Structure formats: structure tokens, C-alpha cells
Amino acid sequence: MSTSPPTSARRADVPSPFAADRLPDGRRRYGHRAVVARRTLLAGVVLTGTGAGVGWSRWGGDRAAAGTDPAGSPASSPASPPAAPAEPAAAGAAAPSTTDAASPWVVVNKKHPIDPADYAPAELATVGGEEVAAVVSPDLTALLGAARADGVDLRITxxxxxxxxxRAVHERAVRRDGLAAAESVSARPGHSEHQTGLAVDFGSGTEPGCGLRGCFQDTxxxxWLAQRAGAFGFLLRYPAGLTEVTGYAYEPWHYRWVGRDLVEQVAQRRAATLEEFFGIAGGTEYT
Ligand SMILES: [Zn+2]
Known part of the structure; x- marks a missing residue:
């Protein structure tokens, strides 16, 4: 059962609530509003296809609000990295790799296959009946526990x-939906984040029919997930309206564990995707 308001009723045009005061020592001080906004951003609500486009300067509310994939839109080609890609701060240590399939920061998309192609996580753990990379287990277990404590019947599909x-998943999708439709949500083998063990598809125990469907966002x-996932190190990986960047249609059920530190950094940079944050090419075309 869903008691959510229609998508179109969600807030739009919230004026740049992310601003933080710069303290003399360079640290940022966030006011209450900024904290709330950042918390919302962390959770991915802003990114989850609300079309709100809450003051995005680059990926722009216009793009999200249009609710379409502006194929061929000029000057904003996802292939061109953002003007100032983030320099991830790893607290004094070297930043985790974005190419090592075992790294929590790895970026896998249609331009960047998993390397090696037959990669499998060295250690798997079973959480909620599904296997994930062992490194994901503590946060995922905590997330499920928090949902349960809130009376939310979150499942892992x-x-x-x-x-x-x-390969089987992709072939089945192609048979069912045709190549173009299938590939908007299903990766070719060797290109799926799920092979890293760091990606999770969530489902609704109360509305199982919304599994892997857009209506999941309103369950x-x-x-709950859109509000809370960030606190457990998960990012919404395929936000609405950014197919040309991520290569995939909006998938409100697909989250990617990157760890809380990167969630925080992505939020601070107001990045909507890992591609934008790291300045890594993505898009719908396979290399
Ligand atoms: Zn998925």
C-alpha cells in the first residue's frame, strides 16, 4: 500500500539549500536547512526521479524535470567530464581505486567493464537471502535492521x-523486451555492477508487484530507502533523467554500496552520479 503523493506533487524549486558557511579554517558549517537538505540528498530523494532538480547547477533541474532522456542534448554530453571532477579525499590515505573490481569505489558501466571479466568477490556473505560481497554485509545488515525497526518490510531481490x-538475466530480458528496452535496465555480462557484489536490488514486502519496477519508488x-540508504553507505545508482550519463533508465530499486565516506563526499559535491563525481565516462553505448 502506498500513501505517497503523486510524483508531480513533490517539491520543486527548493532554492539552493545546500549552502554551507565557510569557517576560517576552511571547514564548512551547515545550518539546519543545509543539514536537512544534505540528509535528503544523501538519501537520494532528490535524485530519485522526483524531477525536482533541486537547484542542480550542472545536471540541472530542467533535465530531470523533463523526465526524459535528452538524447543528443548539446553541451551537456555525459561523455565530457564535469568541469571540475572531484578529488576524492580519503582521509590521509590513498583514495580507493575506481577500476579495481574489489574496490568500494569501482565504477562499472557500459564504458567500463569489470576487469577481469570473470571477476568474483573473494568473499561473499549472505544477507536477506542474497549473496553480496562480504564488505557490504555490515552496512546492509544494519540497513535491513533499521528498516525492520521502523516497521518497513524491505527485501533484497x-x-x-x-x-x-x-548473461542469463540479460538474455532473458532481451527475449522478453527486445534489445533496446532490455538494455535500458539490464547490463551485458561483464558490465553489471552486480558482478562486483556491491550492488543490491531492493524489493517491497508489502507490494512485491513493484519489484524491479518504477512503482517501487512509491512503496x-x-x-524509506530513498530517505535512509545514504546513512548506510548506499547510493541510488541510476537516478531519473540521467540515462545518458549512467547508461541506464531510472532504477529506484538499484542501490550501490560505496561506503559512508563516499556518500558524504558525493553529497558535498552535489554530484548525481558516480560518473559525474569521478569524471568518468558513461552513457548508453558500449565500448
Ligand atoms: Zn540491479
Whole structure:
């Protein structure tokens, strides 16, 4: 059951609430409003296809608000990195790799296959009935526990998928939906985040029919997740209206564990995608 308002009723035009005061020592001081906004951003609500486009300077509310994939839109090609990609701060240590499939910061998309192609996580753990990379287990377990404590029946429908499993998933989707439609949501083998064990598809226990469907965003579980996932190190990986960047349609059920530190940094940079944050090419075309 969903008691959510229609998508169109969600707030739009919230004026740049992210601003933080710069303290003399360079630290930022966030006011209450900024904290709330950042918390919202962390949760991915702003990014989850509300079309709100809350004052994005670059990926622009216009793009999201249009609710379409502006193929061929000029000057904003996702292939061109943002003007100032983030320099991730890793608290004095070297930043985790974005190419090592075992790294929590790895970026896998249609331009960047998993390397090696037959990669599998060294250690898997079973959480909520599905396997994930062991490193994800503590946060995912905590997330499920928090949902349960809130009376939210969050399920996990898919975690780690081997290359061969992904091949079967992709082939089934192509048979069912045709190549173009299938590839808007299903990766070719060797290109799926699920093969890293760091991606999780969530489902709704109260509305199982919304599994892997857009209506998941309006389920009690989908809404809870959009609010809280960031606090457990998960990012909404395929926000609405950014197919040309991520290569995928809006998937309100697909979250990617990157760890809380990167969630925080992405929020601070107001980045909507990992591609934008790191300045890494993405898009719908396979290399
Ligand atoms: Zn997924």
C-alpha cells in the first residue's frame, strides 16, 4: 500500500539549500536547512526521479524535470567530464581505486567493464537471502535492521550475480523486451555492477508487484530507502533523467554500496552520479 503523493506533487524549486558557511579554517558549517537538505540528498530523494532538480547547477533541474532522456542534448554530453571532477579525499590515505573490481569505489558501466571479466568477490556473505560481497554485509545488515525497526518490510531481490548469471538475466530480458528496452535496465555480462557484489536490488514486502519496477519508488519500502540508504553507505545508482550519463533508465530499486565516506563526499559535491563525481565516462553505448 502506498500513501505517497503523486510524483508531480513533490517539491520543486527548493532554492539552493545546500549552502554551507565557510569557517576560517576552511571547514564548512551547515545550518539546519543545509543539514536537512544534505540528509535528503544523501538519501537520494532528490535524485530519485522526483524531477525536482533541486537547484542542480550542472545536471540541472530542467533535465530531470523533463523526465526524459535528452538524447543528443548539446553541451551537456555525459561523455565530457564535469568541469571540475572531484578529488576524492580519503582521509590521509590513498583514495580507493575506481577500476579495481574489489574496490568500494569501482565504477562499472557500459564504458567500463569489470576487469577481469570473470571477476568474483573473494568473499561473499549472505544477507536477506542474497549473496553480496562480504564488505557490504555490515552496512546492509544494519540497513535491513533499521528498516525492520521502523516497521518497513524491505527485501533484497538480487545481490551478487556471476558473469554467467548476468548473461542469463540479460538474455532473458532481451527475449522478453527486445534489445533496446532490455538494455535500458539490464547490463551485458561483464558490465553489471552486480558482478562486483556491491550492488543490491531492493524489493517491497508489502507490494512485491513493484519489484524491479518504477512503482517501487512509491512503496513504503522504496520511500524509506530513498530517505535512509545514504546513512548506510548506499547510493541510488541510476537516478531519473540521467540515462545518458549512467547508461541506464531510472532504477529506484538499484542501490550501490560505496561506503559512508563516499556518500558524504558525493553529497558535498552535489554530484548525481558516480560518473559525474569521478569524471568518468558513461552513457548508453558500449565500448
Ligand atoms: Zn540491479
Amino acid at each position: 538480487s545481490g551478487y550475480r556471476s558473469r554467467e548469471h548476468q 513504503t519500502e522504496g520511500r
